[in-house]
Amino acid sequence: MLRGRSLRPKETSKGYLPVPATFNNFVKFKKSKWSLWITTLVVIFLWFNPLGIPMNFMQKKYHRRYPAPHPFTSPNMVTTSSKYIFPPVEHAQLLQELGRKKLVEESRVRSADHPEIDVSIIRSLNKYDDPNPSVQLAKEKEENAVSGLSAARNTFKNGDKIVYKPKSMKNYPEIIVVTAIDFEKYSLAGLTSIVQNRIDYAHQNNYGVYVRWYQEFLPRINSFANFDNEDKRKWIRTFCVRAAMFAFPHAKWIWYLDEDGLIMDLNINLWDYVLKEESLSPIMIREQPINPQNGIIKTYKTSKASHVRLIVTQSDQKVETESFLLKNDEVGRSILEFWSSDLFFDYPNFPYGPDSALTHILQWHPYCLSRSAIIPAKTIAARDPRAVGFRGDHLTYAKGDFVVTWSGCKGENCEKLLNSYVNPE
Amino acid sequence: MEEKLYDSHFKPSSSRYSWTRLTDKVKSITQRAGDSSTYHKILIGVATLLFLSLFTQVPFLPHFRTASPKVVIILAANEGGGVLKWKGPQDWSIERSSIANKKNYAKQHGYALTIKDMTVKKRYSHEWRESWEKVDLMKQTMRQFPEAEWFWWLDLHTFIMEPGLSLEDHFLNDLDNATYRTLDHFNPLALPEDLPYVDYTKQIDLIVTQDCGGFNLGSFLMRRSSWSEMLLDAWWDPALYEQMHMEWEHKEQDALETLYSTSPWVRERTAFLPLRKINAFPPGACSDNADDPQYFYRHHDFVINMAGCEYGRDCWGEMEHYKSLSKRLTRPWWHFW
Numbered sequence: 001m002l003r004g005r006s007l008r009p010k011e012t013s014k015g016y017l018p019v020p021a022t023f024n025n026f027v028k029f030k031k032s033k034w035s036l037w038i039t040t041l042v043v044i045f046l047w048f049n050p051l052g053i054p055m056n057f058m059q060k061k062y063h064r065r066y067p068a069p070h071p072f073t074s075p076n077m078v079t080t081s082s083k084y085i086f087p088p089v090e091h092a093q094l095l096q097e098l099g100r101k102k103l104v105e106e107s108r109v110r111s112a113d114h115p116e117i118d119v120s121i122i123r124s125l126n127k128y129d130d131p132n133p134s135v136q137l138a139k140e141k142e143e144n145a146v147s148g149l150s151a152a153r154n155t156f157k158n159g160d161k162i163v164y165k166p167k168s169m170k171n172y173p174e175i176i177v178v179t180a181i182d183f184e185k186y187s188l189a190g191l192t193s194i195v196q197n198r199i200d201y202a203h204q205n206n207y208g209v210y211v212r213w214y215q216e217f218l219p220r221i222n223s224f225a226n227f228d229n230e231d232k233r234k235w236i237r238t239f240c241v242r243a244a245m246f247a248f249p250h251a252k253w254i255w256y257l258d259e260d261g262l263i264m265d266l267n268i269n270l271w272d273y274v275l276k277e278e279s280l281s282p283i284m285i286r287e288q289p290i291n292p293q294n295g296i297i298k299t300y301k302t303s304k305a306s307h308v309r310l311i312v313t314q315s316d317q318k319v320e321t322e323s324f325l326l327k328n329d330e331v332g333r334s335i336l337e338f339w340s341s342d343l344f345f346d347y348p349n350f351p352y353g354p355d356s357a358l359t360h361i362l363q364w365h366p367y368c369l370s371r372s373a374i375i376p377a378k379t380i381a382a383r384d385p386r387a388v389g390f391r392g393d394h395l396t397y398a399k400g401d402f403v404v405t406w407s408g409c410k411g412e413n414c415e416k417l418l419n420s421y422v423n424p425e
Numbered sequence: 426m427e428e429k430l431y432d433s434h435f436k437p438s439s440s441r442y443s444w445t446r447l448t449d450k451v452k453s454i455t456q457r458a459g460d461s462s463t464y465h466k467i468l469i470g471v472a473t474l475l476f477l478s479l480f481t482q483v484p485f486l487p488h489f490r491t492a493s494p495k496v497v498i499i500l501a502a503n504e505g506g507g508v509l510k511w512k513g514p515q516d517w518s519i520e521r522s523s524i525a526n527k528k529n530y531a532k533q534h535g536y537a538l539t540i541k542d543m544t545v546k547k548r549y550s551h552e553w554r555e556s557w558e559k560v561d562l563m564k565q566t567m568r569q570f571p572e573a574e575w576f577w578w579l580d581l582h583t584f585i586m587e588p589g590l591s592l593e594d595h596f597l598n599d600l601d602n603a604t605y606r607t608l609d610h611f612n613p614l615a616l617p618e619d620l621p622y623v624d625y626t627k628q629i630d631l632i633v634t635q636d637c638g639g640f641n642l643g644s645f646l647m648r649r650s651s652w653s654e655m656l657l658d659a660w661w662d663p664a665l666y667e668q669m670h671m672e673w674e675h676k677e678q679d680a681l682e683t684l685y686s687t688s689p690w691v692r693e694r695t696a697f698l699p700l701r702k703i704n705a706f707p708p709g710a711c712s713d714n715a716d717d718p719q720y721f722y723r724h725h726d727f728v729i730n731m732a733g734c735e736y737g738r739d740c741w742g743e744m745e746h747y748k749s750l751s752k753r754l755t756r757p758w759w760h761f762w
Contacts, residue, residue, distance in 0.1 A: 064601065064602070064605065064606070066606055066607055066625035066626070067607070067619070067623075067625070068624075069621075069622055069623055069624040070621055070622070071621060071622070072621040072622070073621075242622065246622055330651065330652060330690075331651050331652075331655060333690055334652065334655045334659075334688075334690040335655070337688050337689055337690045338655075338659050338688065338690070341665075341687055341688060342687055343664070343665045343668055343669070343683070343687075344664060344665075346668070347664050347668060349664070350664075357664075360664055361662075364662060364663060364664075365658045365659060365662070366658065367654055367655055367657075367658035367659075368655075368658065368659075
């Protein structure tokens with residue numbers, strides 16, 4: 001050992017072991033101009049992306065905050081996990097007792113355009129709500145315990161706030177059956193059978209139900225006189241559909257069926273029957289005048305079923321809206337909101353309210369026309385001839401049809417017609 | 426036998442072989458022309474030109490772009506077409522300057538430019554419907570450029586003051602932060618601030634500005650979508666127009682304001698930019714608010730809109746002034762002469 005050490009050469013940096021084969025690579029790398037390479041890379045990087053990264057750090061990344069969407073009469077919402085949204089029908093008697101004037105607030109204000117004129121406006125009682133929903137809830141609980149009348153009134157005003165929020169999205173209803181019901185038109189038994197009919201049908205097919213009182217839309221219509229006008233009142237159909245779209249934001253289709261109608265065959269699946277492309281394409285009536293009497297503008301020969309957002313029927317007089325289908329997407333929503341704009345509502349040259357407005361829209365707006373379809377009345381709106389006296393077999397209800405409607409009925413007759421279908425002799 | 430002498434590893438690979446053959450060929454060509462260094466010179470020259478062509482905006486060189494333009498600038502020219510008023514030499518000069526300005530800008534950033542003729546047409550003459558020509562031209566342009574996404578409308582009396590700034594860098598890449606969508610900060614028309622059902626998280630499809638008198642459509646952008654198709658269809662409606670045409674003094678502008686103030690579907694996809702961002706005013710416009718700096722051009726604002734210069738102001742003078750100002754402001758630092 002000692003001998004070995006003394007033999008070792010002194011003060012030399014070179015090892016006496018052979019250098020590993022890969023060692024020269026390292027030396028080559030050291031000798032190469034790697035610093036030059038890195039400088040070049042940095043220069044290229046900065047050339048293409050001048051101060052990109054440091055600027056990103058310095059930039060303030062904030063997103064503006066905007067108010068969340070809210071229902072028509074209130075900034076707050078009430079969520080429910082039931083897909084059947086309908087008012088307690090048993091309140092009909094109490095609501096009638098209270099009367100319209102106590103369910104909404106009418107006030108007189110100066111007109112914005114003409115300060116010399118007073119105009120009356122109708123507002124929902126929701127405007128007196130406490131801004132904090134939990135405080136309001138406690139307050140209402142207290143009131144509801146005291147009297148049935150205030151319970152009825154509180155439930156009535158809260159109808160607008162109800163929104164469907166399921167625990168999981170798995171069973172979200174694809175189609176929502178929407179109906180507006182009037183406690184001044186039908187008796188409690190009549191109202192019950194109308195709502196029950198919708199729920200039975202929805203339950204059978206895994207759809208949702210959205211039912212509201214007609215009177216809840218008084219703040220939207222903004223006048224008692226308009227509410228009693230048969231044609232102005234029809235606008236509530238569109239308002240109710242808009243509210244349903246808000247309550248079921250992820251549903252695919254909305255079916256509005258007026259209270260003057262019943263679903264007669266609960267086993268017919270609306271999706272397979274009308275909505276799916278293969279079913280809709282053959283029944284769309286093409287090259288049909290929008291105004292059946294003397295229309296120049298006709299539905300398109302080539303419109304595609306997959307593009308359709310709005311499906312309506314026609315009587316021999318005009319486009320009818322007591323039963324219509326609307327797709328719950330961006331375009332469907334814009335068509336509906338455009339249709340229910342205030343300027344159409346106020347327009348004096350629309351004798352049939354929303355029916356005339358829709359006829360007008362389809363005739364003047366090619367984009368809307370190309371996204372709409374007219375289908376035979378027998379499919380979703382077979383009419384009872386006793387209501388208005390329609391002519392033609394292609395319009396009237398026969399046993400086995402999907403839906404019957406008696407829209408346009410007057411007074412006592414409505415309830416009688418309803419009973420003739422609920423309890424057939 | 427000779428084949429066997431080499432191990433397969435030492436055989437030149439075929440690809441490498443073809444490459445050397447190619448370079449050899451080039452070399453032989455250049456060598457025929459001169460010495461071997463010419464080859465290197467040509468190579469460097471070609472590489473430099475290619476780099477300048479692909480990655481820069483140097484003039485006098487073709488710039489190749491593979492993608493079709495994403496932005497189309499629509500310039501409304503020839504307003505009136507000399508029918509209502511004789512078109513003088515100054516009008517022609519304004520038109521030339523304005524068109525050249527947009528042409529340069531579009532070329533520099535790879536946008537498309539389409540110049541739309543706004544002559545008086547009989548189909549718009551009834552009840553002052555001329556303004557709705559704008560809607561029709563917008564639809565027409567969307568048909569003509571099926572690949573483009575954004576459509577930027579510019580009136581004739583506008584001038585892009587900062588041609589080096591692309592729309593993407595200016596605001597399109599950071600739309601949510603650059604725009605505002607509610608009226609709580611700036612609401613010159615006192616439109617209702619709150620509307621039921623409006624969901625402000627929707628994508629932005631229409632970008633407008635507000636001046637002292639409300640919406641200003643002298644410079645606005647629209648994105649192609651089913652929403653904009655619907656809006657362009659709904660914008661002009663005879664039943665609405667019949668009721669409102671006495672009040673809608675600014676025609677299509679007022680119609681849009683009405684739609685915005687009443688329809689959730691319109692409101693949710695409309696966003697505002699501050700006026701000076703794409704539509705700054707010269708001192709003569711909005712003269713009632715002359716002390717409010719938010720409307721008026723300051724150096725290095727993007728676009729100036731000489732709105733209303735045809736009503737008693739000197740359009741040509743303003744155009745020439747801002748043209749020379751832009752030239753002065755955008756002169757590069759080494760351009761000291």
